[in-house]
Amino acid sequence: MTKHPLKMTKVALENLFQKPATVPYxxxxxxVYAATRGRIAIEEAKCILCLxxxxxxxxxxxxxxxxxxxxxxxxxxxxxxxxxxEVCPKKCLGMENLYSPPVSAKAMDVVNVxxxxxxxxxxxxxASATPAATPAPEAGKE
Amino acid sequence: MANRTVxxxxxxxxxxxxxxxxxLVIEDEHVVExxxxxxxxxxxxxKLAEKRDFTEFTFVAERICGICSYxxxxxxxxxxxxxxxxEIPERAKWLRTMWAELSRMHSHMMWLxxxxxxxxxxxxxxxxxxxREGLLDIIEETSGGRVxxxxxKVGGIRRDVPDDLLARIPAQLAKIEAEMRxxxxxxxxxxxxxxxxxxxGVLSQKDAYDLGAVGPVLRGSGVAVxxxxxxxxAYDRVQVEPIVExxxxxxxxxxxxxxxxxxxxxxxxxxxxxxxxxxxxMKVTGAPNGEFxxxxxxxxxxxxxxxxxxGKKQLDRxxxxxxxxxxxxxLLKMLQGCQLADVPVIVLTIDPCISCAER
Amino acid sequence: xxxxxxxxxxxxxxxxxEAVRAQQLTGSRLVQICCTKxxxxxxxxxxxxxxxxxxxxxxxxxxxxxxxxxxxxYSCSFAYENEIHDLFGLSFLGLNIDYKGTFYKTTxxxxxxxxxxxxxxxxxxxxxxxx
Amino acid sequence: MNLTHAILAxxxxxxxxxxxxxxxxxxDRIISARMQARIGPPLLQPFYDLFKLFQKERIAVNKTGxxxxxxxxxxxxxxxxxxxxxxxxxxxxxxxxxxxxxxxLGAFAAGxxxxxxxxxxxxxxxxxxxxxxxxxxMGFYVATGSFQVHDIWSRPxxxxxxLPGMFxxxxxxxxxxxxxxxxxxxxxxxxxxxxxxxxxxEFSGPYLAVIELAHWYETIxxxxxxxxxxxxxxxxxxxxLAAVYFLEILADNTNARLYWQWVLRSSxxxxxxxxxxxxxxxxxxxxxxxP
Numbered sequence: 001m002t003k004h005p006l007k008m009t010k011v012a013l014e015n016l017f018q019k020p021a022t023v024p025y026x027x028x029x030x031x032v033y034a035a036t037r038g039r040i041a042i043e044e045a046k047c048i049l050c051l052x053x054x055x056x057x058x059x060x061x062x063x064x065x066x067x068x069x070x071x072x073x074x075x076x077x078x079x080x081x082x083x084x085x086e087v088c089p090k091k092c093l094g095m096e097n098l099y100s101p102p103v104s105a106k107a108m109d110v111v112n113v114x115x116x117x118x119x120x121x122x123x124x125x126x127a128s129a130t131p132a133a134t135p136a137p138e139a140g141k142e
Numbered sequence: 143m144a145n146r147t148v149x150x151x152x153x154x155x156x157x158x159x160x161x162x163x164x165x166l167v168i169e170d171e172h173v174v175e176x177x178x179x180x181x182x183x184x185x186x187x188x189k190l191a192e193k194r195d196f197t198e199f200t201f202v203a204e205r206i207c208g209i210c211s212y213x214x215x216x217x218x219x220x221x222x223x224x225x226x227x228x229e230i231p232e233r234a235k236w237l238r239t240m241w242a243e244l245s246r247m248h249s250h251m252m253w254l255x256x257x258x259x260x261x262x263x264x265x266x267x268x269x270x271x272x273x274r275e276g277l278l279d280i281i282e283e284t285s286g287g288r289v290x291x292x293x294x295k296v297g298g299i300r301r302d303v304p305d306d307l308l309a310r311i312p313a314q315l316a317k318i319e320a321e322m323r324x325x326x327x328x329x330x331x332x333x334x335x336x337x338x339x340x341x342x343g344v345l346s347q348k349d350a351y352d353l354g355a356v357g358p359v360l361r362g363s364g365v366a367v368x369x370x371x372x373x374x375x376a377y378d379r380v381q382v383e384p385i386v387e388x389x390x391x392x393x394x395x396x397x398x399x400x401x402x403x404x405x406x407x408x409x410x411x412x413x414x415x416x417x418x419x420x421x422x423x424m425k426v427t428g429a430p431n432g433e434f435x436x437x438x439x440x441x442x443x444x445x446x447x448x449x450x451x452x453g454k455k456q457l458d459r460x461x462x463x464x465x466x467x468x469x470x471x472x473l474l475k476m477l478q479g480c481q482l483a484d485v486p487v488i489v490l491t492i493d494p495c496i497s498c499a500e501r
Numbered sequence: 502x503x504x505x506x507x508x509x510x511x512x513x514x515x516x517x518x519e520a521v522r523a524q525q526l527t528g529s530r531l532v533q534i535c536c537t538k539x540x541x542x543x544x545x546x547x548x549x550x551x552x553x554x555x556x557x558x559x560x561x562x563x564x565x566x567x568x569x570x571x572x573x574x575y576s577c578s579f580a581y582e583n584e585i586h587d588l589f590g591l592s593f594l595g596l597n598i599d600y601k602g603t604f605y606k607t608t609x610x611x612x613x614x615x616x617x618x619x620x621x622x623x624x625x626x627x628x629x630x631x632x
Numbered sequence: 633m634n635l636t637h638a639i640l641a642x643x644x645x646x647x648x649x650x651x652x653x654x655x656x657x658x659x660d661r662i663i664s665a666r667m668q669a670r671i672g673p674p675l676l677q678p679f680y681d682l683f684k685l686f687q688k689e690r691i692a693v694n695k696t697g698x699x700x701x702x703x704x705x706x707x708x709x710x711x712x713x714x715x716x717x718x719x720x721x722x723x724x725x726x727x728x729x730x731x732x733x734x735x736x737l738g739a740f741a742a743g744x745x746x747x748x749x750x751x752x753x754x755x756x757x758x759x760x761x762x763x764x765x766x767x768x769x770m771g772f773y774v775a776t777g778s779f780q781v782h783d784i785w786s787r788p789x790x791x792x793x794x795l796p797g798m799f800x801x802x803x804x805x806x807x808x809x810x811x812x813x814x815x816x817x818x819x820x821x822x823x824x825x826x827x828x829x830x831x832x833x834e835f836s837g838p839y840l841a842v843i844e845l846a847h848w849y850e851t852i853x854x855x856x857x858x859x860x861x862x863x864x865x866x867x868x869x870x871x872x873l874a875a876v877y878f879l880e881i882l883a884d885n886t887n888a889r890l891y892w893q894w895v896l897r898s899s900x901x902x903x904x905x906x907x908x909x910x911x912x913x914x915x916x917x918x919x920x921x922x923p
Contacts, residue, residue, distance in 0.1 A: 006886070007327045007328045007331055007332055008263075008265060008325075008886035009882065009886045010324065011269060011324050011325060011886075012667040012882060012886050013882075015667050016663070016667050018669065020666060020670055020672075021272045021275070022669070022670045033279075033282055033283040033286075035283060035284065035285065035286040035301070036286055037286040037292060056198070058198055079290075081292050082286070082292065082300075083198070095286075148745075149745045149746075149749075179603065180604060180605060181604060181606040181607065182606075184605045186612060186613075189613055258888070261888040262813050262814075262816060262820065262889030263887065263888040264664075264813070264884075264885065265667060265668050265885040265886065268669065268670060269668070332887075334814050334890055337890055337894065338891075351530055352530070352577070353576065354531045354532070354577040372504040373504060434507075435507060435547060435554070437532075437549075446532060446533050459535075459537040461533075463532070463533040463535075467580060468533070468577075468580075471576070471577035471580060482749065483889075483891055500605070
């Protein structure tokens with residue numbers, strides 16, 4: 001508990017002769033971890049257009065179009081919570097640990113899904129199937 | 143005679159990067175009165191709870207604030223669990239405690255840096271933020287997010303932390319603690335820092351209590367109140383002592399936070415080796431029916447979550463009283479009689495998060 | 502858990518100040534004031550001291566009834582009471598610092614009364630439409 | 633010094649001073665960054681900033697303020713020219729003070745309370761630093777018998793030996809003039825204060841560039857002042873100036889901003905002890921020395 005008025009001088013001088021703690025981004029990037037929540041990716045081959053991710057997304061970033069057979073996400077609306085990954089019955093959604101690249105305009109990332117829904121009612125997925133199975137029109141959430 | 147002027151302080155002017163407006167009535171460089179205005183960014187999150195599924199609202203709750211995010215999510219879940227009478231698995235309780243402490247540490251470190259910035263000590267600001275990066279790395283490695291953990295869930299936690307990772311954290315923490323020592327010493331001993339903090343913005347013990355101050359503001363004025371003592375999560379099985387300073391000035395509040403960071407290191411030393419094996423979440427069925435007031439200790443102080451449900455998926459009422467909101471009346475008291483140059487420093491010592499005060 | 506048991510004390514509006522003063526005499530601090538819109542308005546005043554966490558609750562039938570402000574007892578209550586005034590449209594009598602509706606500058610007056618404002622349909626059973 | 637030499641020296645100052653000061657600012661920023669464990673900007677960043685500011689939109693709160701700013705730049709340059717052509721030290725100091733007063737007036741011209749507070753702070757800083765500058769001129773006079781810069785720098789003896797207190801005093805107020813912590817009341821170069829600094833609040837793009845430019849001219853002039861103490865030994869002078877500048881950066885990075893009362897009091901006390909003390913000693917020495 002001694003008073004030492006020049007404590008910062010020591011820190012500053014030490015820093016001066018050490019390697020800087022920062023990295024010259026974007027030339028050098030910090031390593032990401034396996035757990036890092038970066039961006040949502042889809043394995044379109046496995047998707048069955050069940051709409052659960054669309055319904056469950058807290059910000060409404062995911063839009064699934066059954067007749068048009070597309071899965072789309074607004075990267076700027078997405079909050080990387082990973083809820084869609086949790087609820088996906090086919091486990092076709094995943095969380096990549098890389099961040100989305102910067103963009104200059106708002107746009108939907110649209111993915112064409114090869115899945116063709118069988119003509120009768122598709123087999124209801126196991127969890128909370130009722131809202132998803134009814135082919136609800138685009139729910140105007142916000 | 144003394145010349146009275148009114149200085150508008152914030153929110154457009156970036157002196158204080160928080161959306162609060164203070165009309166400072168100044169008499170010869172001394173603040174006579176401060177009149178706050180809010181509502182610049184009121185988001186209506188409490189109302190939003192009435193349209194969201196109560197499990198989904200966790201995501202909203204976590205985003206009430208960007209810094210104390212985790213405890214917001216955890217507090218909300220805790221309130222819901224209390225209403226529904228859920229006893230969450232032990233492992234989830236201990237991991238919640240770990241994250242809550244990590245969150246407290248990174249918030250305090252950020253604040254200490256900002257305080258340095260408020261009195262024009264750029265290097266101190268950079269130093270604290272540099273050391274804080276190490277904590278953010280631990281947070282990212284365990285939860286996946288750097289400031290928004292995204293790990294809270296009604297009935298437990300959303301992701302498990304592998305045991306080998308838990309075993310690695312103490313070494314990382316020890317390194318951070320060693321890096322922290324020299325710069326917290328600066329706060330304690332440096333001449334110019336003490337000039338700017340000691341005796342500034344004094345809040346007496348009585349005023350702090352009567353005006354409803356919470357957290358480090360209350361403890362900095364010598365009142366030993368720490369909601370962690372109520373033993374939520376796994377706090378009933380770790381040693382927590384309220385950190386109290388008696389001076390009630392800006393320096394005392396800074397000291398409380400510095401000592402709390404060190405205390406968090408100690409708590410984590412108790413938590414990490416004791417995380418039991420087992421599941422991390424449980425199945426939640428039904429919907430909350432009833433009401434509960436949950437109290438937790440955030441980095442900024444005691445926070446209140448009120449949840450009222452009537453057996454529907456949507457809640458009837460969700461209310462959160464953030465610590466910043468409770469600290470506004472004491473802040474106005476502290477500002478009286480201070481110098482103009484002290485205003486940013488004093489405002490900062492309540493660790494204002496106006497954005498989270500305006501849910 | 503060593504958290505204190507939460508006690509609720511239901512009082513009539515005219516007995517509110519008395520109940521709050523009783524809390525003050527026990528050395529409690531004001532933790533928060535919460536307003537809930539049910540059929541009427543439910544105000545919950547929470548008080549804490551070592552080992553106790555009490556709630557004083559009053560029912561206000563509608564927003565024409567003026568609620569006595571507790572700011573003469575707990576001067577920091579002005580923040581909560583102004584908030585409730587701006588979000589729920591309740592008026593308080595004897596408020597020490599009255600913002601007169603400028604505490605929160607909301608687009609819709611008293612937005613927390615009535616249906617959720619974001620556009621989703623409200624739960625049907627709530628007869629709470631904006632006054 | 634004949635007229636051709638004078639014109640050449642003046643031109644050299646006008647052209648070279650901003651380049652030199654800009655480079656110095658670049659070095660300053662890199663060293664500051666390293667002291668903060670950052671990589672920092674490239675060396676030429678101050679120039680990029682300056683050019684960018686010149687390209688920005690002109691938004692005028694009050695046109696009078698801009699006129700005053702040009703006065704600030706002009707009189708700072710005049711002070712520098714007068715110094716580097718070897719002119720009268722007193723004129724240099726007064727022109728420099730006049731320039732600063734123009735800066736303050738420019739800030740007062742806008743109606744904003746921030747701008748007014750900043751201007752008041754700048755005035756206080758002037759009050760804190762001006763006595764030392766004037767005193768140093770007296771010191772040079774007592775030591776050399778002339779106010780002419782030309783006479784002072786062409787003397788063969790090392791002035792630092794007989795004027796150490798003056799030198800120390802000047803270094804002390806240099807912290808104020810360079811806008812370094814702990815004396816950066818009105819404005820500073822800290823990242824956060826870049827936007828917030830009071831005195832420049834109401835100026836925009838190109839006018840901020842003018843302020844920066846004037847500040848650069850001022851920096852070189854003040855370093856020239858310090859150079860006089862070592863004039864016969866240029867290498868020692870360069871080393872000493874580098875050391876002084878490094879100390880300023882170090883002080884900037886290891887101190888909080890202090891109150892204006894503290895700045896005023898401490899700089900006056902320092903001026904009185906180091907500057908006036910040196911003068912008194914010198915006076916008696918010279919009296920005792922002459923038979």
